[in-house]
Structures are given as C-alpha cells and as structure tokens.
Amino acid sequence: MEWDQFRQTLGQGQPDRIKLKLLLNKTPFIVDFLSRLLEQCRQCQTHEEIATLYPQASQVLTLASDHPYLAARPDIARLLVSCLLEYSKFQYAEQGNTLQQHGPSINWCITRLRRLINNSSTQGDSKEAIERKVDKISKKLQDGLSSGNLQMTRIHELFDMAMFLIHEKPIIPLIQKLTESAIQLHERNSRRRHWEALTPCSDNEDDVAFHDDTRLLPRSFLDQLCKHDDTLWKMYCSWPRDIKFRLWKHHPEIIRAELMQLLHNYASQTTYVADTDMELCMMDSEVVAALTHEHAVPQVIFKIMTELLLEYGDWRIYRAWRHLVSATHCQFVPAGLESIDKSGDDIKTTLSNYIYGGPVQEMRVLRGQAWLWILVHPEWIFQWTQKLVNQCFDRNSTHFWNKDVETSTSILCWLLYPSDDDRLADTLEHVRSWLQHTLKEAENATRVSDAFHGSLEEIFCGNIVVALCMIMSILVRLPAWSNQEYVNMLDSALSISRSDTPRTCRAGHFLFLDMMPLWRKSFPSSSTLQILVDHVDTIVRHMHSC
Structure with missing residues (x-):
C-alpha cells in the first residue's frame, strides 16, 4: 500500500486551496487506494488482525477523516466510511451498549465519523444553500470583471472547487460562468496589452499580472474534458457555440x-453510407459549424486531422476529412498551397517550398498536410494516372519512358512514399517496372489480373486512393473484357494479401464507391461500371452481415 503517497495527497499542513488542488489531481489514486484498503480490511477477521498487518492504516484513516474536502465527493466519502467501519469491525459491535461499554476500536470509529461530518466543508449544505453560494460567486465574478480586480489565478482556484463538487447539479452553471469569465478576462487583457504596445511610455508595474493568462482553463479541467468525462462533456456540449469557438x-x-468524438461516431458506421447521407449526418457537428463560420479554425482543424491520420493510419480519418470539406463546401486552402499546379508540372516545387519553408520541428506535419491535401482531391490524382497510362498506351512500345512520363510518375510515387531519400527512388522504380509489365500483358485478362493481385500493398504501399485511380485508369484503356473478368481484376487490385484467402479491404471498397463520380466520367461502358458497383455493394453488405 502506498501509505506515504496517500499522506502526501491529503496535503497535511498545507493551506486548504493546496489540499483541494491535490485532491482534484489525485482523485483516481484516492479512490483506488481506499478501494484496495477496504478489500484488505474485509479479508481480516478482527480489528486486531488489521492493526497488526497494516499498522499505518489507523493514521491515514484519521488524517482522511480530518480532511476538509474529502467528504465532498460521494464516491470518496462512501469508501472512507466503509473503510472506517471495516477497520474497526463496527458491524460486530453489540447492540444496546453505551459508548463506554464498546471496545476501543468502536469508539475510535465513532470519533472519526464525527470528525468526518464536522470537518467537511460542505456539511449540511442543501441544494438551496449551494445555489445561494453559486449565485454569490457568480455576482463576485461579474463585479470583479467590472472593477478590473479579477485575476485568472482566482478563476482557476474556483475551477478547482467546482470540479471537486461536479456531482452537485448547481455547480454546472457555475463552471460555465467561470469559463465565460476567463474568456472575458483574457480578451480584456489582450486588448489592454495591444494598446499598451502602441503606447510604450506606459510604466505601470501593476500590469505584470495581466501577462500570465493565456491558459483559460486549468489543466485539471482541460484534461478531464478532453478525455470525454461523461459529466463534463455533456455539460460542454450544452454550451452556446460562441463560448466553444x-x-x-x-x-x-x-x-x-471534438474531432475524436466526430471520428468515433463516424467510425461506428458498420455499413457503407453514401457521401450525401454522410454529409447530412455531419451537418449538426460543431466542427462543421466552425469550418463554415470561423475564419481561423479550418487551418487548425486541418493540422489536427493530419496529425490524427499520421498517428493512427486509419483511412476512415481520410474519408471523414473529405466528407467534412464536402459537407461545408469549404473553400479552405492551406497557406502556401493556393497556387498548386494541378497539371502536375511544377507541383513538386510547390510541395517542397511548403514542406521545407516552415519550422524544422513542423516538417513532419507540413509534409503530412501537403500529402493529405492532394489525396483529398482524388480528381487530381485520377487526372495524373490517366495521363500516365494514356501516354504509355499511345506509344505502343516497351521503351515508352520519357521525361513527361517521369513527371507524372514522380508525384504519384511521392504520394506513395512522401520522402526525399532513396526509398522514394526505389518506389519509383517499382512502379515503373510494374506498370511496364502490366501494360505489356494488356491483351491477356488473366495475366493483368495476376499483375493487379497484391499490388495494393507491394506496389502502392497501401495507398488506396492512388491504387484505385491507377487501376481504374488501366481498366478504362483495356480491351473489352467480360463482366466477370472486370470483376476479377478489381478483386485482385483490392486484395491485401498474397495468400490463398486474401483479406477484404473494407476501406478500398468504401473509397471505390465514394469515387463513383470520377469513374462515371471516364468509364466507356456504363453497364460494365454498374456491374463493378453492384459487385462492391454485395461485398460491403456481406461485411455488415458478418
């Protein structure tokens, strides 16, 4: 048992505000410690056995019962009372005895229970009493803002108190009031600093207090909120959008x-949902509202979405970002990529300037942003793959590789392996060899299907968007095969294992359906395309039934 750590958590000898801060930060540890102590006491038959095995238990329970805030949390209070009763084996006390007739352990327990009740800072507080205190605090906050005497440190202290009493319903509006006050205080101080910067002759030493308020919410509150604590997140969701933004x-x-919550809801979709329907589902999201109405937010959201995609490598994040952009008709373009040449001729120069023109520590994210920004426009990629495949077919030679083909291929390979080292050159060589081999076998459906098999991982490095654009560009130019041969080719292209029983690529089939507008514009036979669509629909429905 962590006896010393528990004593430190109780903050013996510290001011009450420090004790409250310690409890707020260590609540999970306190609950865990008392739960384990209770279980240890239950395993003993007598109080004497507990005292022998755990000689420090008496002291820490005494310290806990003397604490001014511990009983304010019902979950902690219940555990502490249970520990006191179990430690003293109160249930074995003979009924009808006076205090003098009870043994020392029973009297010890009764004394600690009295201390727990008497020392609690919230003793006897009814709902009405708490509401009166909340109203009083709210008025003081407003008065402090009006008079200019309110400090961010005071707001954070009140946050700590409110967090520890979060189970009390009247506290919920107080937290919103504290948040609004913190925002107003920060905005007022920001305006003051702005005007003071324009008048540098100001030498008021009292202004120091206005410079340490960039963090509106205390870390303890922020951490629990961002972990989607049930009570805090429900409260936050009820706030007006103006406060949130x-x-x-x-x-x-x-x-x-917010994005993690949106992605969680998005990822819970076990069946394919069409683009338009998914966009309708997203319209009520705060993220969509911010993308539509808040000028500074899209860049931040784009950066976070990139970080999440790099962190988790989940193609559902990519699909979610595409749907977000489409749902909001967002005209956002990352600063530095506005003049991107969609023809592909100067795109590498633009990307290099974007990636290497920023801070060194941001290079990985900037590279990810450039990569995602191109991927979120599959129409560009399909344009490049069609150009490449058409050039190769039209030359009708095994020696068709020239500068124009190299330009189209290099950007596609960068999307497969966004780096500038030897691995990019290796990827370029693999794609070149694969494409030459595949197109040489264009008259043989079986060999083309074999060439497609496993290419998603081995050639396209798992990049489903580039793989689909390349495969469909090739299928458009192939001879007129039977419907089943087209189906076999698509199945081979979307297999992600060379084994006899390849795994189904759910993301590949979903993205194939997402990109239907591109295929419709280019596929020569609408009936053949419909066969492929029906085939993918059948696979997706089977995924759900499994």
Whole structure:
C-alpha cells in the first residue's frame, strides 16, 4: 500500500486551496487506494488482525477523516466510511451498549465519523444553500470583471472547487460562468496589452499580472474534458457555440477532442453510407459549424486531422476529412498551397517550398498536410494516372519512358512514399517496372489480373486512393473484357494479401464507391461500371452481415 503517497495527497499542513488542488489531481489514486484498503480490511477477521498487518492504516484513516474536502465527493466519502467501519469491525459491535461499554476500536470509529461530518466543508449544505453560494460567486465574478480586480489565478482556484463538487447539479452553471469569465478576462487583457504596445511610455508595474493568462482553463479541467468525462462533456456540449469557438482559439486540444468524438461516431458506421447521407449526418457537428463560420479554425482543424491520420493510419480519418470539406463546401486552402499546379508540372516545387519553408520541428506535419491535401482531391490524382497510362498506351512500345512520363510518375510515387531519400527512388522504380509489365500483358485478362493481385500493398504501399485511380485508369484503356473478368481484376487490385484467402479491404471498397463520380466520367461502358458497383455493394453488405 502506498501509505506515504496517500499522506502526501491529503496535503497535511498545507493551506486548504493546496489540499483541494491535490485532491482534484489525485482523485483516481484516492479512490483506488481506499478501494484496495477496504478489500484488505474485509479479508481480516478482527480489528486486531488489521492493526497488526497494516499498522499505518489507523493514521491515514484519521488524517482522511480530518480532511476538509474529502467528504465532498460521494464516491470518496462512501469508501472512507466503509473503510472506517471495516477497520474497526463496527458491524460486530453489540447492540444496546453505551459508548463506554464498546471496545476501543468502536469508539475510535465513532470519533472519526464525527470528525468526518464536522470537518467537511460542505456539511449540511442543501441544494438551496449551494445555489445561494453559486449565485454569490457568480455576482463576485461579474463585479470583479467590472472593477478590473479579477485575476485568472482566482478563476482557476474556483475551477478547482467546482470540479471537486461536479456531482452537485448547481455547480454546472457555475463552471460555465467561470469559463465565460476567463474568456472575458483574457480578451480584456489582450486588448489592454495591444494598446499598451502602441503606447510604450506606459510604466505601470501593476500590469505584470495581466501577462500570465493565456491558459483559460486549468489543466485539471482541460484534461478531464478532453478525455470525454461523461459529466463534463455533456455539460460542454450544452454550451452556446460562441463560448466553444472562443475557447477553441486558445485550446486546440478541445478541437482535437471534438474531432475524436466526430471520428468515433463516424467510425461506428458498420455499413457503407453514401457521401450525401454522410454529409447530412455531419451537418449538426460543431466542427462543421466552425469550418463554415470561423475564419481561423479550418487551418487548425486541418493540422489536427493530419496529425490524427499520421498517428493512427486509419483511412476512415481520410474519408471523414473529405466528407467534412464536402459537407461545408469549404473553400479552405492551406497557406502556401493556393497556387498548386494541378497539371502536375511544377507541383513538386510547390510541395517542397511548403514542406521545407516552415519550422524544422513542423516538417513532419507540413509534409503530412501537403500529402493529405492532394489525396483529398482524388480528381487530381485520377487526372495524373490517366495521363500516365494514356501516354504509355499511345506509344505502343516497351521503351515508352520519357521525361513527361517521369513527371507524372514522380508525384504519384511521392504520394506513395512522401520522402526525399532513396526509398522514394526505389518506389519509383517499382512502379515503373510494374506498370511496364502490366501494360505489356494488356491483351491477356488473366495475366493483368495476376499483375493487379497484391499490388495494393507491394506496389502502392497501401495507398488506396492512388491504387484505385491507377487501376481504374488501366481498366478504362483495356480491351473489352467480360463482366466477370472486370470483376476479377478489381478483386485482385483490392486484395491485401498474397495468400490463398486474401483479406477484404473494407476501406478500398468504401473509397471505390465514394469515387463513383470520377469513374462515371471516364468509364466507356456504363453497364460494365454498374456491374463493378453492384459487385462492391454485395461485398460491403456481406461485411455488415458478418
């Protein structure tokens, strides 16, 4: 048992505000410690056995019962009372005895229970009493803002108190009031600093207090909120959008939490949902509202979405970002990529300037942003793959590789392996060899299907968007095969294993259906395309039934 750590958590000898801060930060540990102590006491038959095995238990339970805030949390209070009763084996006390007739352990327990009740800072507080205190605090907050005497440190202290009493319903509006006050205080101080910067002759030493308020929410509150604590997240979701969006400007981690919630709901879809229907589902999201109405938010959201995609490598994140952009008709373009040449001729120069023109520590994210920005426009990629395949077919030679073909291939390979080292050159060589081999076998459906098999992983490095664009560009130019041969080719292209029983690529089939508008514009036979669509629909429905 962590006796010393528990004593430190109780903050013996510290001011009450420090004790409250310690409890707030260590609540999970306190609950865990008392739960384990209770279980240990239950395993003993007598109080004497407990005292022998755990000689420090008496002291820490005494310290806990003397604490001014511990009983304010019902979950902790219940555990502490249970520990006191079990430690003293109170249930074995003979009924009808006076205090003098009870043994020392029973009297010890009764004394600690009295201390727990008497020392509790919330003793006897009814709902009405708490509401009166909340109203009083709210008025003081407003008065402090009006008079200019309110400090961010005081707001954070009140946050700590409110967090520890979060189970009390009247506290919920107080937390919103504290948040609004923190926002107003920060905005007022920001305006003051702005005007002071324009008048540098100001030498007021009292202004120092206005410079340490960039963090609106205390870390303890922010951490629990961003972990989607049930009570805090439900409370936060009920706030007006104006408060949320003003918070987002200072705490991008809240945007990340919003995106994680959106992605969780999005990923829970076990069946394919069409683009238009998915966009309708997203319209009520705070993220969509921010993308539509908040000028500074899209860049932050794009950065976080990139970080999430790099962190998790889940293609559902890519699909979600595409749907978000489409749902909002967002005209956002990352700063530095506005003049991107969609023809592919100068695109590498634009990408290099974007990636290497920023801070060194941001290079990985900037590379990811450039990569995602191109991927979210599959129409560009399909244009490049069609150009490449058409050039190769039209030359009708095994020696068709020239500068134009190299330009189209290099950007596609960068999307497969976004780097500037030897691995990019290796990828370029693999794609070149594969494409030459595949197109040489264009008259043989079986050999083309064999060439497609396993290419998603081995040639396209798992990049489903590039793989689909390349495969469909080739299928458009192939001779007129039977419907089943087209189906076999698509199945081979979307297999992600060379084994006899390849795994189904759910993301590949979903993205194939997402990109239907591209295929419809280019596929020569609408009936053949419909066969492929029906085939993919059947696979997707089977995924759900399994």
